[in-house]
Amino acid sequence: MTTPHHYCLRCEVRVNWLTGTNIDSRVEASGPEGASAARGTSIVRAFCPNGHPLAPRNAITMGVFGLPRSGKDSMIDSIRQSFAVDQLRRHGVGAEIDRAQLDAWKETLGKATRRASEIEPYSALTFRMELDSARRSRELLIFNTAGDQWIEADSSDIRGVHSFLPELDVLVITIPPEALSGLPENVQSRGEDLERLRDLMLGGIQNLREHIKASRVRRKRMVVLALTKCDRYANISSFPVQLLTPRPQRSLLGVLGSEQSQIARFIAEHGGKRYLSMAATIAKPLYLTAISGTGADDRDLPSGATAGAASGPGDRTRALDPLLYTFIRDGLGNYV
Ligand SMILES: Nc1nc2c(ncn2[C@@H]2O[C@H](COP(=O)(O)OP(=O)(O)OP(=O)(O)O)[C@@H](O)[C@H]2O)c(=O)[nH]1
Ligand SMILES: [Mg+2]
Ligand SMILES: [Zn+2]
Numbered sequence: 001m002t003t004p005h006h007y008c009l010r011c012e013v014r015v016n017w018l019t020g021t022n023i024d025s026r027v028e029a030s031g032p033e034g035a036s037a038a039r040g041t042s043i044v045r046a047f048c049p050n051g052h053p054l055a056p057r058n059a060i061t062m063g064v065f066g067l068p069r070s071g072k073d074s075m076i077d078s079i080r081q082s083f084a085v086d087q088l089r090r091h092g093v094g095a096e097i098d099r100a101q102l103d104a105w106k107e108t109l110g111k112a113t114r115r116a117s118e119i120e121p122y123s124a125l126t127f128r129m130e131l132d133s134a135r136r137s138r139e140l141l142i143f144n145t146a147g148d149q150w151i152e153a154d155s156s157d158i159r160g161v162h163s164f165l166p167e168l169d170v171l172v173i174t175i176p177p178e179a180l181s182g183l184p185e186n187v188q189s190r191g192e193d194l195e196r197l198r199d200l201m202l203g204g205i206q207n208l209r210e211h212i213k214a215s216r217v218r219r220k221r222m223v224v225l226a227l228t229k230c231d232r233y234a235n236i237s238s239f240p241v242q243l244l245t246p247r248p249q250r251s252l253l254g255v256l257g258s259e260q261s262q263i264a265r266f267i268a269e270h271g272g273k274r275y276l277s278m279a280a281t282i283a284k285p286l287y288l289t290a291i292s293g294t295g296a297d298d299r300d301l302p303s304g305a306t307a308g309a310a311s312g313p314g315d316r317t318r319a320l321d322p323l324l325y326t327f328i329r330d331g332l333g334n335y336v
Contacts, residue, residue, distance in 0.1 A: 068173030
């Protein structure tokens with residue numbers, strides 16, 4: 001079970017579901033988009049005193065963090081596309097998003113994600129999850145963040161813009177090829193100061209930890225380190241090539257287990273041990289995933305370089321892994 005949220009996810013107002021403190025309940029007629037409710041019924045919605053809609057107390061929340069252009073939007077969009085084709089239906093999990101939100105989301109794709117401010121905080125892409133096993137649906141909130149804000153924010157000014165942070169059930173941190181070392185130049189060079197990028201990456205993870213710690217919110221959290229753009233590793237012999245293709249449908253649990261150690265070894269062999277240790281101070285055990293094929297390199301690599309590149313399209317359905325791990329842990333859906 002997820003624990004109820006202690007804060008409004010958009011500002012720093014603390015709410016108490018037991019006593020109703022700071023919770024404004026309003027009865028609203030369900031609109032034409034209220035797919036779940038029959039026409040003419042009304043629903044109760046809760047708001048914080050600043051007028052922000054509160055997520056249902058049992059909403060599942062995920063946040064995605066990482067360096068600029070590390071593949072966060074691309075990953076979230078692959079999750080969206082996987083849900084659209086009912087990828088997890090065989091496990092008893094479906095999710096849908098409403099039209100207006102989808103259109104707004106598509107508008108932002110392919111651009112650097114907008115930085116949040118206290119006036120305009122990050123908002124979440126919201127899905128309505130249906131679980132075959134449960135009568136009631138649950139909300140799934142995915143918070144996307146801007147890479148350039150993540151690397152700047154120190155643990156004090158991260159508060160205003162990342163107020164949802166302590167409330168997250170899953171924190172996904174992207175690790176792009178640039179954050180690793182000992183790889184051929186055509187795999188990772190962006191003509192940037194890679195040493196600096198790697199320090200920013202580590203500092204970013206540390207800031208997440210500090211802010212969560214300072215909030216004193218107790219919550220069961222999961223941290224997933226997501227290696228992104230793994231199609232670039234197609235010609236790297238130390239990278240397990242089966243991570244670039246869809247998993248066999250059977251024995252999912254066993255496969256997930258063995259992949260964890262393979263990915264950990266690859267990260268550690270390429271200078272990423274310190275990311276593993278730092279992330280493990282947020283939550284243990286750490287979960288790992290290797291994501292590929294969620295986008296194509298355009299201007300990232302030096303011209304002429306085809307990067308150990310995209311021998312194939314990769315397996316973008318693995319973008320669902322962070323959710324899959326959470327669902328398996330919390331018993332949402334069937335995986336045996
Ligand atoms: N080779 C390869 N490139 C990818 C993959 N996923 C994304 N990209 C490319 O990486 C670039 C950045 O992707 P975004 O998803 O916008 O990155 P972001 O992390 O949201 O960036 P910010 O919003 O600036 O923080 C784009 O050019 C994508 O096409 C992938 O799986 N493989
Ligand atoms: Mg983005
Ligand atoms: Zn609020």
